[in-house]
């Protein structure tokens with residue numbers, strides 16, 4: 001009985017998650033290296049004031065194709081082996097905002113909707129009836145409207161939305177920075193297996209040819 005209840009609860013949770021995800025605007029994430037690099041720069045210069053990305057090191061960013069000079073400029077004051085950490089300590093942010101901002105390395109994996117959620121959240125700020133800034137996807141969020149989404153109109157809004165897409169795409173990358181390497185490796189492994197299969201097939205043909213030969217000689 002308990003198992004059934006658990007099953008039913010899980011079904012509801014899944015359907016709930018789907019329903020939540022369906023409410024998020026589906027964005028097209030930019031994929032060009034330049035867009036991902038701009039996303040990384042925005043995260044390093046804006047988001048990192050409060051958030052950490054403790055699983056990402058400055059050296060990992062070279063995977064995005066940054067030049068040595070750019071990487072040097074981004075990591076100024078840090079070693080390449082350092083993680084991307086906010087200059088604000090967890091206590092300082094807690095004092096300032098009432099809560100320590102969550103680590104962003106896995107954020108695009110942690111929230112339902114992933115990068116779409118990140119996008120909807122950072123562009124979701126608006127001014128409510130009481131003249132206070134609030135957030136559509138996370139009402140009562142304690143994060144300030146850092147990109148200035150609430151007051152932006154027209155072209156300015158479009159620019160902010162584009163910036164948010166780049167940030168979302170970068171955070172998606174940050175959630176699994178080795179994905180591309182793995183896909184590259186996967187291709188090698190598959191090519192190797194194909195070559196191995198052909199070789200084994202040839203070996204098999206030869207062995208059988210020999211066996212047949214042997215057989216024929218024995219019976220004639």
Ligand code: HEC
Pocket residue numbers: 042043046047048049050051097099100101102107111118121122138140141142143144146147167
């Ligand atoms: C001035 C400090 C500050 C800056 C800068 C900042 N954040 Fe935050 N952020 C916060 C705080 C505080 C929270 C916790 C909000 C809460 O739980 O109420 C938060 C929460 C979040 C969350 C999690 C929301 C959730 O569902 O729990 C995401 C995603 C996020 N920030 C993304 C970003 C991105 C992307 C940037 C850069 C464009 C950024 N933040 C810049 C302070 C900041």
